[in-house]
Amino acid sequence: MTTFQSSYLELEPRELVRFVLREAGQIDNDAVNPAELLDYLKLAYISFDFARELPPEIRQRVSSGQPRALISFGDRLVATDSSLSEPKSRFSVLHEIGHYLLPHHQHTLYVCDDLGMSAWTRLAFEQEANAFAAELLFQGERFSLEANSHPVTAAAVKQLAEKYKASFEATARRLVEKNFRPCMLVVFKQDSGRQVVDPNAAQSWTVKYCVSSPSFKLRFFDRVSGSIPAPLLARVAVPGRDIADSVVEKVQVGAATGGEARRVNAEFFWNTYNVFALLTPEAPDAQG
Ligand SMILES: [Zn+2]
Structure with missing residues (x-):
């Protein structure tokens, strides 16, 4: 052979x-x-x-x-x-x-x-x-077909990650990259800088990277910047919290490059290392 x-x-x-x-x-x-x-x-x-x-x-x-x-x-x-x-x-x-x-x-x-x-x-x-x-x-095209038949939610990320034995982060990224619908994944990381010298400093989680679906990029933007407000962070980053147990909010986000801010639906969840947000248009049918 x-x-x-x-x-x-x-x-x-x-x-x-x-x-x-x-x-x-x-x-x-x-x-x-x-x-x-x-x-x-x-x-x-x-x-x-x-x-x-x-x-x-x-x-x-x-x-x-x-x-x-x-x-x-x-x-x-x-x-x-x-x-x-x-x-x-x-x-x-x-x-x-x-x-x-x-x-x-x-x-x-x-x-x-x-x-x-x-x-x-x-x-x-x-x-x-x-x-x-x-x-x-993700078995080539097979995941892409599935990604588009599931809602863009933390629960879908969890279900698909378990099915393909992939990390939550890789699955969330793939779900967005392969989606025909407008959506964006924002991954936040904890800033360690200030807390090293100031144990009383508040936790701060800022944008590490973003992934957007082709249609989200076309209609909105492909990168956002900023950090998660402390009260929201306190609700999301709870020890022992399941990844599918998310917090859904309407938030105002602007592109990292400036320009008009948009109101979007944001579903926040975390895997203990990173906080994630799945962004989708506030009213998909109302926006042409
Ligand atoms: Zn290599």
């Missing part, structure tokens, strides 16, 4: 995803099984503590972030850091499979860090591997 060689196939990444999912017997599964993809591709897999056991010569290849996953082409080996959560481990393995299968990525060794595997990386190869991993994780 020959070894899979993607360079023999002149396929677009999307077609390559479908091909691999089908050949590895994953096309009918709800959640893709990374172990079966690795078996199909004849890649070995190990998990170990990168902080303690990553060889120094490999660590040197990472510039600023925390190394989280690697693929060694010569050894046919994928490894991930054992401190990663289950959804992050799954995503990291799929990301390394992306490096393995994408035709121009075939180097000897990739060591990928948390920054490269984040949604806001500017490194082209990391963006491509992330996009490929998301296509595998």
Whole structure:
């Protein structure tokens, strides 16, 4: 039996995803099984503590972030850091499979860090591997069809994340990116700066990044800035609160680039690391 060689196939990444999912017997599964993809591709897999056991010569290849996953082409080996959560481990393995299968990525060794595997990386190869991993994780077009048959709500994010065994954040992002309806996801992060020197300082959560559906971008804006008002934050960021247990408010938001502020429906929820807001037009039918 020959070894899979993607360079023999002149396929677009999307077609390559479908091909691999089908050949590895994953096309009918709800959640893709990374172990079966690795078996199909004849890649070995190990998990170990990168902080303690990553060889120094490999660590040197990472510039600023925390190394989280690697693929060694010569050894046919994928490894991930054992401190990663289950959804992050799954995503990291799929990301390394992306490096393995994408035709121009075939180097000897990739060591990928948390920054490269984040949604806001500017490194082209990391963006491509992330996009490929998301296509595998969400079964290509299948998730897109589902995204459009569900309401744009925290409850839908939770249901789809459980079905595809993906993180809430990756699922929320995909739900918005693949939506035909106008909607936006705003991800807030906690500012640590002031509280380091002033334990009495109020918590402040500001916009980390935004993702908008194509029609939201067209009709409204693609980026907002600012922070969550403290009273609202106190209602959303409650320890033990379920991700689907959200707070719905009408809020006034303006584009990060300025211009007219718009009133929108905002559903706030949190996963203990980030606060999220799903924005939808206040009255979709009234706005042409
Ligand atoms: Zn990478």
